[in-house]
Amino acid sequence: MSIAAVERDCGLPKDTLRVWERRYGFPNPLRDRHDERLYPADQVATLRLLRRLVDAGHRPGKVVGRSDEELSGLLRRLDVSTPQAIGSEAQQVLTLLAAYDAVRLREVLNAIVLRAGLGAFAATIGPGLAGAVGAAWSRGELEIHQEHLFTEQFTSVLRSAINAAQGAGAPRGRPRVLFGTFPQEPHALGLLMAEAMFTLEGCIGISLGVQTPIPEIAAAARAHGADILALSFSSTFPAPQAMTGLAELRALAPETVEIWAGGACPGLRPKAGCLVFRELSAIAPAVGAWRARVAEPASEAHP
Template structure:
């Protein structure tokens, strides 16, 4: 492989490589792969030789992330001009999310005033009124999309997006603890693949599984295949559940799931969901989910199979 030297930047507004995940919501690994595969982004170098990403390219990466979240593939959007990407984002905006309801407005008022205690109270109140299933499947799904849109537009900052994620995660965690599934006859391990830094969707899956009476073991994000397989064996897991965000390349998700299926060799079910797997073809040993609403039916099938025995 021939390595092309990158231009050196002495002093210019740019994002260092250590901050690129925080600023774009895309992992460094994904960005580096796009750099090699598509020739974008085109980072500069600081005096130490480390990558620096010009602000216009950072904004383009945000637009790209939004378009991939809406269902487009990386090869369709990576490297396109910023104006074209912005136009595509506008066309891709959904029309069915109510963004001016009183509840939604109070959520974003609390977020933009950085009042985490009020934000937590609002989310708890919504959860208690709606029930956990509706709260996760409808309210959280819509709020997540809206937060991402506001961040993309520059209406909220990265730290505010992270504040929302942290508070939402804590609210879901509290609700899951209250369900007490320690004596459940089914066990699920929850994790993400290496390079997948987003875990709020996985926590939502945890909530739905726990609501259905499954004992969930939260391994946290970015666990290698061999560690997942070992954990599944030692914990006698019935399900390994993984979440793949839009920022995770579909090709890599496909390869990871196939390696995991081979390592598990049918000893338990592998469930994968999220935008990152929405366009993957069916594969042996892996159940793909379009959304969390289909989890209860899948559990019914799993339990029927377990009851029937080998």
């Protein structure tokens, strides 16, 4: 496996792979006849473990070079310290994934939405399911393609529900909400769940999709006459970059636009002109508060 392939597969940049090798003696790839690195499959697997640990906050110097057993031990400890009681729904989902039963998986997800409602699904159950699947993957109980499969079905079900919710009921219009992620953030699931929450509150929601450059987000906010910019940050997003990006966005976007950030990114903190949401369930009351806030000054007209 070439260094470029490992970069794609493990998400570790080439420069990092080379500098780890120089500093810690691992990875220790073979060389082909032209002195290019060839990574054996087992080292790639170890690198994947390392990636998880580093994302979780371990320092490379402390973990790179240790044996697979030790690393797995550390990962297990992380998993149990994340006290994620696996509900019966999650258990069912994992079973279906293990059996590769995509059709039934979608039926089950649709059934959960119908029974619990879109709000509870997006705010509580969905994140729980996604967390359980991610944890199972990190324990090696699922293959990547099974995680892909879950993401696909989940996205599909959620999108349909949002579409339906948008048609039903009289939308109240304001606030107009724009959804997006920063360029380093390719995960769409969190964004989609937030979109569901806003849609349920009768907001007009417009998604820019993932990985939109910050100046573009600001330009879009201006062009759409948006009231709120909703940004999503997954747990692997580098916190300092999130804060820098938010400051940049705050400077570029119109002053009247509010910036609401959310997601599992650990270092995400409120900042001047930016609200931070730890829970998706906090969106509904916040929208209510926004409406009360802009209605009161009576200075804003409906364009």
